[in-house]
Amino acid sequence: MRLEGLRLTEGAACGRLLILTAPLSFYGGVDPESGVLVQADHPQHGACLSGRILALPHTSGSTVGSWTLLRMARLGTAPAAIVSATADAVLVTGTLAGGIVHLDGITVNAALDGCDALIPEEGEWLEVTDCGDVMIRRPLAGASGGRPDSHRVRTPGMSPAPETGASGGRPDSHRVRTPGMSPAPETAPASLLVPEDSPLILKLGGSLITFKQSPVPRVDFDQLGKLARLLAANLKAPAVILHGAGSFGHGPVARTGVLAKALDDDARRDWGRIQALQYQLSAIVCEALADAGLPVFPFQASALGHLEGGRFVLTDVDALRRALLAGFIPVLYGTPCFTEDPARPGIASGDDLAPALALALGFSRVVHLTDVAGVHTEDPRKNPAAPVIPWITAADDSTDLPPSSGSCRPTGPTVGWTPPSFADASRRGAPTDAPPRPSDGLTLMVTSHRSDAATATTTTDFDVTGGMAGKVKKLYDVAADGVTSWIVDGRDETAVAAALAGVPAGTVVCAKK
Template sequence: MIVQGTVIFHGNARGMPLFLTAPLSFYGGVDPHTGHIIQHGHPQHGQCIAGRILVLDASTGSTVGTWTILRMRKNRVAPAGIITHHCDPVLAAGSIIAKIPHIDGIPSSALGTSMTSIAGAEVISGASETAAPFHERENRTQDSGGIILKLGGSLITEKESLTPKIHERRLHNLAAALSQTTVPMVIVHGAGSFGHGPVQRMGLLNRTPGPDTSRGWSEVMSLQYALNNEVAHALRVAGLAPWPLQSELIAGPWASPLWGRQMLMETLTHGLVPLLYGSPELAPDGTFDILSGDTIVAACARLLGWKTIIHLTDVRGVYASPVDFTGDPIPFIYADEPPPNLTPGSSKPDVTGGMSGKLSPLLALALCGVTSHIVSGEEPDVIHRILSGEQVGTTITVTRHWRGKS
């Protein structure tokens, strides 16, 4: 089915549709930090609109809703596109200032049950403004059909080393295991001894701006290119076709959700494996910071709408007392319950928050239906076991009741 309407904001977007069966108030009805519908009594309460094609008859509520939509865009949890029958000024202004592709004037009959079975939808601005289903790609790059893999820096490098050093055995064993994976995947790797140690030794996070600081960050950035090249080489030797991408285009202050998603999808469509990595970032105000691999993983999940994240680390999962890794890890962590109290448990340098830094974005993603697994990268056949439904390591999901646990 192809239907025509009036463009509110030009652009291209693609994603799984989310049909709203009642008007939505963005102000007070949507959490601008997670994209979660929180409007009391709304039929779609609890759904996450981040990265979706939002299909609704009309919106309602305060003019502050425009501000909410902009906040969602800045937090990278805004819808990928919007299709409406009757667009009020609040939603129109929000679409424009947040730069969300939006088509209005679609007949109400086309927004109803006759469209609810489609696999996806796209909003396209061109010679004519259209909204239409899109079909599942042959290589299964549709929303729920892939996995996002994080290769921990402490796994693929000698993270405690005073100088940058690859853990050759682990890296090549991982590459061989990944080559047996049959589902589409995006790979993100950490910096390990190529990043955390140098940043700490040079004190870059505490330095005042100046030529020496810039040279220090430049050195660290060059190390990330070197590590990424080593990872890409190992993957190619194993038979994969990695395609390194500039991480700042996917996450961080320079990222574009529209182009980031399109870049990932096109890479996957051509049989390539997107390969991203944590690295220094230069903010618009001229300051330096670190774009962590964990942040990039969360951004990829939102952009693609994929529902499975696997963190491959040098430990077997999340521990309440990580000083002693001899016991069993916490099997489940639920987003609707207080997170476990983690204590620092590693002497390895880490400037991006360690295990606690991983959990925060994963818990937010769990509210949007994403299930994450933190496991040892040295567990035999661990990816296949997870995809087969086996519980391995620590699983982060939305609620205990959803898992069917008592």
């Protein structure tokens, strides 16, 4: 396996990987005489850095750290090489002064700790042997301003990579690789890297545009305006925008109980009112997006398709195609919808629509803007320190389920969720014998329901359409069809810009090949 980065100092190195899971202050954090990590609160406290290929997120603390590294190099206790995610001047000054091989822009999965690795003389990559799965975080363009638009997109078999770096691109253009010396890169699944002009489905989470906890439908105009301007500045590709319902959907659905009720005229009126509420929200969202400069055009999903076996089936894609051809950005939204059972209307959420639209329109990427930084290893509301899983690869056959290294398995907020098999995915048309999934019956979709008396009447702290686990599962399903999905925090400008540019950010769900 190969992890590509950016070379900061010359030279080749080989050794065993030592992966630091927290930033390190070399000054005071490492004993230069022995090479041992002595920073008391560091997770890898006590590890010996000497001779290892040291992978670390970044350095912290005093600028004197440069001289600690130099001293280690002079004493022979330095690491064989340093692989950093984001280097700073302190680190590179130290590695350059000490002649320590240094690659930047690479995050190494902690599961690879102890694997053998090497950095070839002229290579800008880390070669890891005997390993499970890896994550890469590509370098983003300068932290101070600039879009991350300079990253070369690689596809398997293309070697060397086409030089698409325009101005502000990777500053290593003097290093030309010949086809002979660089085999096809096998660093990341190719589907992880998508050209920035490839069309996309962009889902705006309901919690970003409304006050989701509000007991009455309420738009978060500030957040919506910010988001609209952010999208207007960064959206360069043809797109279909979906938005969630937030407090316009989940509260009313739960309050009226339409999902559980028999379909009488009373229930029909509720369904109709809920649909009408969605018109209102979409009108406000479209207005904000248009104000920001985006050529949006609203569509109603329940007029274009229906739910079948819990999946949204897009029966009329022609109107959307024509809108896209005419240069519009169609806007759809989660909405009540008819199903194969005339007595049971359902709800097609934005998360249901996204994969259906991607597949029907032939788009290869979906970007989900949410109010969390990505898929966390634990529920971030319970454990704020839970790290974000950088990527989840969907296997290409039923036996090769998500990588066995624990850190790559989505262990999202739903307990007991089992990854679907792809044999199952291929029988999409006949879902009757499929194992139960969150989308199989709308009553199963309530993931949590706070019902304590004090808050039940004023708060609707739940999601009737599946929450994060449901979202991931749906993305995982379409990944096998070549659709790469991003889950990023819609309030994080850098992450949104990266995701729209096709660069890994937040959590990326993609096919393995």
